[in-house]
Every structure is written in C-alpha cells, then in structure tokens.
Amino acid sequence: MKVAIAVVLCLLLAVPCMAGIPCDTDGNNKLSEGEMVKAIFSYLDVTYRNGTGPAQSLADLSDASYIYHQWDGAPWACTDAEGRTVVFERPVRAAVVMSPQILETMRAIGYPMGYVRGVDRSTLMDREFFPDLTECRSIGGLENPDVAALASLSPDVVIVPAGSAGDLAADASSALGIPVLRFSCTSPASVRNEALTFGSLFGCREGAEELCRFLDELEGAVCARLDGLPEDQMPAVYVENFSAYIACESGTPAGDLVRLAGGRPVPEGFGLTGVDNEAVAAAAPEVVIKLVGRDPCAFGGIGDRIPLRFIEVRSAIGERPGWSALPAEKEGRVYLIHASILEGPQYVVGLAYIACWLHPDRCAGLDPAAVHKEYLARFCGLSDVSGLFVYPGDA
C-alpha cells in the first residue's frame, strides 16, 4: 500500500508535459541513433527522392533532432528553484515568463525571444529593455494573472517567480494544465545555477556558460581588489528599499551585494526590515544607498536621461530628521542605484558600483559603466541605449 502511494506521489511530482517524444518508433521514450537515422531517411526520401512511404512531419523531425542533440535522446527532467521537477518531451518553443529578471536571464543565454508568447504586464511595458517582445501578450500581473490570456496562448511552460509572490500565477497556470517552473534569477548566489538549468532545458548551454564566465570574471575582479580587507575597514552601510525607512539587510539582493562589496549592512537584521530615524542614527552609517526603479521611486533605468527625480529623492534623504548628522551625509556618501543593476545577471554591474563607492582606493581601476555597456551589448543585444542608473555618477 505504502509503495503504491509512493509511486503515485512520484508520478504526480514528475509532471509529464506532452505525450511521447517524436520519432520514438519503439515507444521506449528514448530516441536511439537508429530511430533518428530512420526518420531522417524517411523525410529525405519523401522530400527529395519522390518517395511515397510514411515520413515524419518537419516539425516532429525538428523536435526529435533537438531532443537527440540537446537532451541525449530522452525527455528532459527540469528541477526548478523550489525542487519541483517537470518532465519535457518536446523543446520549449512557446513560453510565458512572469518576471523581468527571469526573462533577462533567458535572453542573456540566447533563448530566442520569438518563443516568448506572453509576459507579465510590467515587463511588457519595458519596451526599451525588451524591444523584441512585439508579438508578446500581457498575462496580467502576479497578483491578478489573466487566465483567459494564458489559456488562449496554451504555452509549453509558464515560468513564475519562486516564493509566495508568484503562487497565484503558478496556481492559475497549473489549474489550466500548463506546466509551471518556479525560478527567481534575482540572487547573485543562485543566478548562475538558474542560467545553467535554463541552458540545459532550452538548448542554450554555451550561452549559459558564457554568461557564467562573464559573471565570474567581473565578480572575481571585485573580490581580488577586496582580498584581505580587514573587518574594521568594512564601512557600515544603510541600504534602503524603494519605500522610505525599509532597510535591505542580508538575505536581500542589495544587502548581499553590500557584503560582497566589502560593507556591513546596518542596522543588523535579515531581509527587509522596518527602521526609524533613531535606529538609523544609532547605526551611524558611513554610506547610504537608496534603491530606485519601482514604486514609489519608479524612475531611472534605460531611457531615463533626466536626473530630476534622482536629485529630489537625494535631497529628501538629507532632510529627514537627524540625518544631516549621519557620517554618510557629512561625507557626501549618499548614493542612489537603480534596482535593475542589482538583480539578475546585471548584479555584477551593481556590485562594481557599490565596491567603488565603499572602497574607492582599492577599486580605482574598475569601470562599472563600461561593464554595464559590455553586458548590455553582449547579452541583451542593446548597443545604443542610455539611461540613468546611479546618482551621483555615470549617465
């Protein structure tokens, strides 16, 4: 009885996406060389030699070729960031992606944007960063997914952010019988593994490895400069989220980056923490970093060339009760940074900026703006874009 239950559970956990791999004539769910060759000859015979025998459709043959070449001839079991496994028996040629960081990672490794059939509303609105989504539909937001749009697209997979924020969208997709994968692609600690997982699933291994090499090189360049940094030289850094008085501590992308860049997030805590003027004053931060790019600080990024809002927010920070006495204010070390360069594969850009702010002497040779430009050109196909990502600093 227990064994039967275990078998049923295993079958439920491994969700098969489609029925059988193409050209698998013996039905053993494994595409052998003989089966592949037979399918090729059948097609060539009918197409070029006036043959009249049965032949696979070009679509089936194309899928079979992909499976044979990319997945070693077998269905591909993809395990997501939440440990859930989905088995794919066909290449993913129609995807819905509900997160800009996930979509950015997919694009960075070379997944064709033409295969992306739907995205969340905010991603679709970011036309300057995702100019190739012209044929893409909006699937609403994570909290109010457009179920009708999802059903009409009938994608091979819906990729939803891991964590509770994505549960509604994931449940809506599952209810329609659409396979769901949960990833985040926001954390520096996980973005490489997630890119490599995507690379295997989407047949973009070389692209994923190239992206990882790029991240390793840049992170290595920062770490080499900070090697042997004594603890007493790690400045106290107050990192504030988009909303005022919400601190980004360890466990958040920004907090983790500050640690990686040789700083100490203060006040001490974990995750997003509410603070007040007294708590910040007691922590006496030597550096203040404010995140912008989302409500209520939805400005900056690609396409924004006017620093007015940056200046306003920067001035408002200095006017908070008691903040003019903070070491960071006295020394003019208050910075604004756009969230797009803190999360996803671009985190190395944010890391380089923060390292330069915290340790200008050690990081004198780093050029974060050049790193950013290279990333956008090599991994986003965006060569002629500009925008405001940090303040004060490069435009």
Place this chain on the structure above:
Amino acid sequence: MKPGVLIISCLLLAMLSAPVLAAPERTIIGTPLPGGDFVVTLNVSGIAVGGIVENIPDGFVFVSSTHPPGRVSVADRQVSFALLDDDRVSYRLRAPAAGDGVITGFWEDFTAGENGTVTPTWISTTTTEPSETETAPTPAATPGFSVMYSLFALTVVLFSGRRSE
C-alpha cells in the same frame, strides 16, 4: 543624396545582407580519370542533425563511402547521408570511360530549421585542369538580399534621381 554616399550605403547594405549561413561545400579530390575513382568530400560542420542528398550524374557510379554504413542510403542515381554531428562526408565515385556531368545536392539542418542546395559541381574525364578542384563556397540558401539585388536597386535609385533633377 550624393551618388558616392549612395553607392557606399548600398554596398554596406549588400555586405550586411550577405548570407551568414554556412551551407555545406563540396570538394573533388583527384582528377576523374576515365574509368578511375575519385573522392567527393562535403564539409558539413555546423549541422548537428540533418541530411544530404547527392545526385550523381549519368555515367558516374557510386563506389563507397567512409560514412557509417547505417547512415548512407543509395537509390538509383541518388546517395543520401544522415548527419549526426559530423564534420565531413566523403564518398568515392567511379568515372565513365568518357563523359562529364554535374553533381547536385540538397541539404537539411533539422536542428536549425534550415535547408538549401549544395553548389553544383561540374566533373569531366576529359579535363586537364589541376588535380584538385574546389567549388566556389557559395551557400545556396541565402537569407536577405544578394549583392546583385543591391546593385540593381542602386541603379534604379540613381536613374530615378537623375530624372527628377
């Protein structure tokens, strides 16, 4: 617009629209002597999973191939090869006592979803050309405009410009 600028623009357009696809190339090694054997080689690197169909001209006979036996199919005057991560395909032909002809071929890349024709290769037992003949590496499937189309467009633009002056 000045004609010089226009010409440079058109040439740049032609270069940009030039094919990027690496279509298979056919090479003949050895002179096809009357009644003798010679080797035909196809460079197929870049095709992960695909196929080639070669049409052998009348009088010439397929002898053998170094391709794995299960991945070669011979019927009438056509030889097919199934490609699985191969770099090249070689096969041996026997020439007639006298005569010539053209080898034509088609290729399919199922992984990339592309196909096209292999540039035809003329072979003759009477030629006294050098022992190695290589076909021009002109891909058959050429996405975008060709240089000829661009030059034609340039001519039309220049003529229409002069008429309007």
